[in-house]
Amino acid sequence: MGNKKKQILNLIFLLTVFTLTVWAVFKGQDLELIFSYIETADPLYLVFGIICVVTFIFGESVIICYLLRVIGHKVRPMRCYLYSFIGFFFSCITPSATGGQPAQIIYMKKDDIPVPESTLVLMIVTITYKLVLVVLGVLVLILRPVRVMEFLSPVMFWMYLGLALNVFCVTLMMILVFHPRLAKWLMVKGLKLLERLHLLKQKEKRLKKLEASMDRYHQAADFFWSHKMVVFNAFLITVIQRLLLFFVTYLTYRAFGLSEESVVTIVCLQGMISLAVDMLPLPGGMGISEKLFISIFTPVFGAGLLLPAMIISRGISYYSQLTISAVMTGAAHMIIGNKRRQP
Numbered sequence: 001m002g003n004k005k006k007q008i009l010n011l012i013f014l015l016t017v018f019t020l021t022v023w024a025v026f027k028g029q030d031l032e033l034i035f036s037y038i039e040t041a042d043p044l045y046l047v048f049g050i051i052c053v054v055t056f057i058f059g060e061s062v063i064i065c066y067l068l069r070v071i072g073h074k075v076r077p078m079r080c081y082l083y084s085f086i087g088f089f090f091s092c093i094t095p096s097a098t099g100g101q102p103a104q105i106i107y108m109k110k111d112d113i114p115v116p117e118s119t120l121v122l123m124i125v126t127i128t129y130k131l132v133l134v135v136l137g138v139l140v141l142i143l144r145p146v147r148v149m150e151f152l153s154p155v156m157f158w159m160y161l162g163l164a165l166n167v168f169c170v171t172l173m174m175i176l177v178f179h180p181r182l183a184k185w186l187m188v189k190g191l192k193l194l195e196r197l198h199l200l201k202q203k204e205k206r207l208k209k210l211e212a213s214m215d216r217y218h219q220a221a222d223f224f225w226s227h228k229m230v231v232f233n234a235f236l237i238t239v240i241q242r243l244l245l246f247f248v249t250y251l252t253y254r255a256f257g258l259s260e261e262s263v264v265t266i267v268c269l270q271g272m273i274s275l276a277v278d279m280l281p282l283p284g285g286m287g288i289s290e291k292l293f294i295s296i297f298t299p300v301f302g303a304g305l306l307l308p309a310m311i312i313s314r315g316i317s318y319y320s321q322l323t324i325s326a327v328m329t330g331a332a333h334m335i336i337g338n339k340r341r342q343p
Contacts (some may be wrong), residue, residue: 004007017074021287049248049316054324059241060084060125063234066312067121070230073113082336083108085328087122092322095281101126107336120177123232127173128238130166133275137163140268147261148268154295155276158288161275187241245317246270251296252313256305269296270313290314 058081065080083104091100101122108118137159140148148150152159175182250263273292277285293310301309 017282017286021290024159028152029206034307034311037305038311039143041255041308042257042311043255043281045251046312048250049177049312049318052248052251053316053321055322056241056245057081057084057088057325059244060087060129060235063125063128063237063241064121066237067124067230067234068113068117069245070227071117071121073117075111075113079111079336082328082332085325086332088222088321089325089329092318092325093283095283107332123173123177124234125238127170127177128231128235129242130173130278131235132238132242133271133278134163134166134170135167135276136268136271140272145258145265145268147265148272151265151269151296152272155292158276158292159272162272162278162280165279166275166316191288242274246274248317249313253300254323256301256309258301258305261300269300272296286318289318 061077061080061084064083065075065077068075068080086107087100087104089100091098092105093099101119104122105115105118109115140152141159141163246267247263250266253261253266273289273296274285276290276292280288282288290310293314294306297309298306
């Protein structure tokens with residue numbers, strides 16, 4: 001009952017933010033003119049954009065499958081693909097993408113993947129996912145490419161905030177992954193605190209179960225600590241994965257016949273938007289992503305094409321991702337969610 005209530009509240013929040021975003025973006029705009037511009041976009045580039053989004057989701061499934069197999073779980077690639085769709089769907093509809101991993105863990109448990117191991121694998125996925133943004137942000141702020149910094153100058157506060165939040169998050173998760181004794185100590189202390197506050201009944205069985213789970217987590221963490229190349233390989237795959245999603249904005253740029261700005265400039269700008277909004281408590285960075293897009297890309301697309309470009313770029317990179325993931329999450333629920341355990 002509690003989960004259903006939370007899902008309803010998330011849905012209401014999502015629809016509220018979406019409504020406010022649409023109102024803020026289109027207030028006072030000539031919708032007929034905007035859509036007439038959209039009709040001029042080359043559909044071939046937009047098809048390539050959809051392919052980039054699907055490949056982006058596929059990229060995470062490759063990493064999950066790779067990490068699970070490394071620690072001894074013979075999972076099928078199609079199963080991992082479904083886990084990825086589940087993760088992206090719930091990430092798209094929850095603030096700060098907090099719902100993705102818990103949902104993935106639930107479905108992976110149905111496939112007999114222990115929670116401590118799935119948690120560790122998904123933490124590594126998240127670390128590499130956020131680390132790509134951190135590396136991009138640090139490189140841009142150190143190298144300060146003139147053209148990129150010129151476009152970013154109106155929104156530097158958001159860039160620094162996003163970088164700081166992501167560095168904090170990555171550092172915390174790396175401590176938990178690569179210092180499993182500390183992770184176990186924190187979890188046990190947290191459980192005892194909840195019992196002391198009478199939020200949980202004191203049960204010796206629960207404590208032993210938690211300690212056993214954390215011991216298994218410890219073993220998996222030790223394995224990854226001694227196989228650093230595995231984590232590095234996951235990072236390299238994530239670099240390609242994230243660049244594919246940022247590339248959607250460049251495809252949108254080319255769809256309108258524009259070519260003055262380089263692919264590197266456009267991809268860097270879109271990556272910096274992702275860095276800025278990634279940790280903010282908004283589903284899919286909705287609202288702030290549109291605001292930053294308008295602030296950064298006005299001189300790139302020009303006033304006339306700006307809103308049509310934003311609709312297409314966000315429509316492909318976020319809303320098509322949400323729609324496709326929703327459909328596949330429904331399929332995953334039928335395939336995995338209703339799986340009956342053999343006696």
